[in-house]
Amino acid sequence: MLTIGISIAFIVLAVLIIFVITEGWPRFNPILWQNMPSIRFPETAGAQSAITGTIWVICTTAVISLPLGIGAAIYLEEYGNPASRFYRLVEINIQNLAAVPSIVYGILGLAIIARALALGQTVLTAGITLALLILPVIIISTREALRAVPQSIRAGSMALGATKWQTIWKQVLPVAIPGTATGSILALSRAIGEAAPLLLLGAVTFITFNPTGLNSAYTVMPIQIYNWISQSRDEFHILAAALCMVLLILLFIMNGLAVFLRNRYQRRW
Amino acid sequence: MSASVTPEPINRFSYTAALKDGMKSMTPTQPAAMAPLVASSIFSRDAVSEAVTTQVMALEDVSVFYGDYEAVRNVDLEFGHREITALIGPSGCGKSTLLRSLNRMNDLIPGARVAGKVTYHGVDIYGSDVDAIELRRRVGMVFQKPNPFPKSIYDNIAYGPRVLRMPKSQIPDIVERSLRQAALWDEVKDKLKESGLALSGGQQQRLCIARCIAVQPDVILMDEPCASLDPIATSKIEDLMKQLADEFTIIIVTHNMQQAARVSDRTAFFTAELDEQGVRHGRLVEYAVTNKIFTAPADERTEAYVSGRFG
Numbered sequence: 001m002l003t004i005g006i007s008i009a010f011i012v013l014a015v016l017i018i019f020v021i022t023e024g025w026p027r028f029n030p031i032l033w034q035n036m037p038s039i040r041f042p043e044t045a046g047a048q049s050a051i052t053g054t055i056w057v058i059c060t061t062a063v064i065s066l067p068l069g070i071g072a073a074i075y076l077e078e079y080g081n082p083a084s085r086f087y088r089l090v091e092i093n094i095q096n097l098a099a100v101p102s103i104v105y106g107i108l109g110l111a112i113i114a115r116a117l118a119l120g121q122t123v124l125t126a127g128i129t130l131a132l133l134i135l136p137v138i139i140i141s142t143r144e145a146l147r148a149v150p151q152s153i154r155a156g157s158m159a160l161g162a163t164k165w166q167t168i169w170k171q172v173l174p175v176a177i178p179g180t181a182t183g184s185i186l187a188l189s190r191a192i193g194e195a196a197p198l199l200l201l202g203a204v205t206f207i208t209f210n211p212t213g214l215n216s217a218y219t220v221m222p223i224q225i226y227n228w229i230s231q232s233r234d235e236f237h238i239l240a241a242a243l244c245m246v247l248l249i250l251l252f253i254m255n256g257l258a259v260f261l262r263n264r265y266q267r268r269w
Numbered sequence: 270m271s272a273s274v275t276p277e278p279i280n281r282f283s284y285t286a287a288l289k290d291g292m293k294s295m296t297p298t299q300p301a302a303m304a305p306l307v308a309s310s311i312f313s314r315d316a317v318s319e320a321v322t323t324q325v326m327a328l329e330d331v332s333v334f335y336g337d338y339e340a341v342r343n344v345d346l347e348f349g350h351r352e353i354t355a356l357i358g359p360s361g362c363g364k365s366t367l368l369r370s371l372n373r374m375n376d377l378i379p380g381a382r383v384a385g386k387v388t389y390h391g392v393d394i395y396g397s398d399v400d401a402i403e404l405r406r407r408v409g410m411v412f413q414k415p416n417p418f419p420k421s422i423y424d425n426i427a428y429g430p431r432v433l434r435m436p437k438s439q440i441p442d443i444v445e446r447s448l449r450q451a452a453l454w455d456e457v458k459d460k461l462k463e464s465g466l467a468l469s470g471g472q473q474q475r476l477c478i479a480r481c482i483a484v485q486p487d488v489i490l491m492d493e494p495c496a497s498l499d500p501i502a503t504s505k506i507e508d509l510m511k512q513l514a515d516e517f518t519i520i521i522v523t524h525n526m527q528q529a530a531r532v533s534d535r536t537a538f539f540t541a542e543l544d545e546q547g548v549r550h551g552r553l554v555e556y557a558v559t560n561k562i563f564t565a566p567a568d569e570r571t572e573a574y575v576s577g578r579f580g
Contacts, residue, residue, distance in 0.1 A: 160405065160432065160480065166432045175419055
């Protein structure tokens with residue numbers, strides 16, 4: 001049974017990748033990242049604004065979600081009192097938030113961040129929303145990494161007269177970084193592939209310029225793919241497949257980095 | 270005590286002040302003030318007097334609780350300056366628990382609390398104005414299982430001085446001196462950049478001892494430091510303890526009676542007893558000069574334990 005399940009998964013994945021590559025190969029060339037999108041001239045259309053938009057959004061997401069997520073995990077693992085009601089409430093919430101559909105985060109981002117906080121449909125709004133989306137994943141994976149650090153290291157450091165913060169900063173975090181990085185990279189690669197919440201947050205507008213800052217309008221790769229797929233002409237479908245290749249390559253690199261970090265820094269105690 | 274070691278006068282007031290205002294009034298001890306290593310001291314420790322003459326730490330009616338459970342009950346003990354005191358007794362008698370209450374490592378265990386009075390140079394270490402961080406700097410600890418940091422040998426030793434903000438220029442000297450004092454220098458001097466985890470178990474434990482003395486503590490607590498070591502590594506650590514007693518007050522928990530007999534000046538024997546409700550508590554049975562505990566114990570339970578008839 002297991003073999004059949006794994007085979008099916010692999011076959012589906014292989015078919016998808018082969019399909020994308022055969023379909024998109026003719027347009028997988030520098031024009032794709034040198035030119036801006038167009039809905040009239042598929043032969044010269046590129047996706048530069050989507051690629052730079054993705055980079056802008058994902059960097060914003062990382063800058064917001066990493067300190068928050070790692071900080072929250074440190075609080076929960078090292079400082080929080082598991083017996084307190086507040087702690088249990090936070091813990092249950094984090095687990096539940098990890099299961100909330102991403103479109104719901106889109107609605108939240110539209111109602112609260114874009115409208116109530118009046119940040120508009122900008123890179124910053126998208127970054128904050130995606131940061132909220134992946135925060136639970138980052139918190140959970142960082143907590144696991146912190147929990148894997150032996151108590152004997154904390155005790156050894158405290159017994160020398162180090163403060164709790166020195167112990168965390170100089171002993172616990174360096175050991176937990178590979179695990180944290182692996183989880184964070186996987187979370188960020190999820191954010192890169194997200195289209196649903198950004199549909200509500202302005203990425204769907206037709207953009208032919210690179211973002212110029214956090215309050216700039218933007219689009220991202222998944223949305224650009226969606227745009228091209230919904231065009232009637234076949235040339236655009238080829239373009240969409242080519243952009244899928246770019247997205248897939250980016251995700252492969254990020255996942256590869258996560259696997260590399262995990263294997264490279266695996267520790268024996 | 271060897272003649273070349275000048276005991277520092279114990280000034281209660283300076284200790285008190287330093288403990289109470291944390292690091293502020295404390296200037297790092299200059300390495301020059303550290304005693305030279307005296308090889309001849311290994312086998313020439315003088316016998317201690319019947320009563321503790323210069324008290325470093327003392328327990329007055331101390332009980333240690335984990336939540337509602339009273340692990341150790343009503344202990345009175347005192348530890349002498351630059352003496353080795355062994356805490357012995359069967360498993361579950363609370364000797365390790367008691368040891369951890371001496372540098373407030375119990376604070377890190379949720380629900381643990383201490384009743385009674387634990388004093389360090391006369392200062393109640395559980396007083397509200399005492400800084401536990403500063404206390405742990407002065408009362409260091411070596412654990413049962415060697416726990417080197419996953420860093421280089423050099424960084425393992427340098428970590429303590431660094432977090433205590435000792436002058437950077439002194440750190441290489443402190444590292445060398447500490448490793449020499451822990452009788453590890455010759456074995457590791459060519460591989461200071463290698464991981465501390467690459468050393469053998471016995472070397473790791475001496476690394477942990479070196480790490481502990483690098484912050485120049487006053488008292489060293491050792492919680493069954495040889496429990497995971499082979500006999501040769503054990504004997505090296507025992508020799509080391511005797512050397513270190515020229516400069517430090519050492520309190521060691523051990524399961525090994527021969528070890529207590531070999532290294533310690535005084536021995537405290539603990540046992541676990543059932544109270545009226547049938548709950549087990551650790552109790553101090555007898556505390557005396559080691560020779561007396563092993564040759565002429567006053568209590569029959571001690572006699573039964575040291576002669577191997579119980580425990």
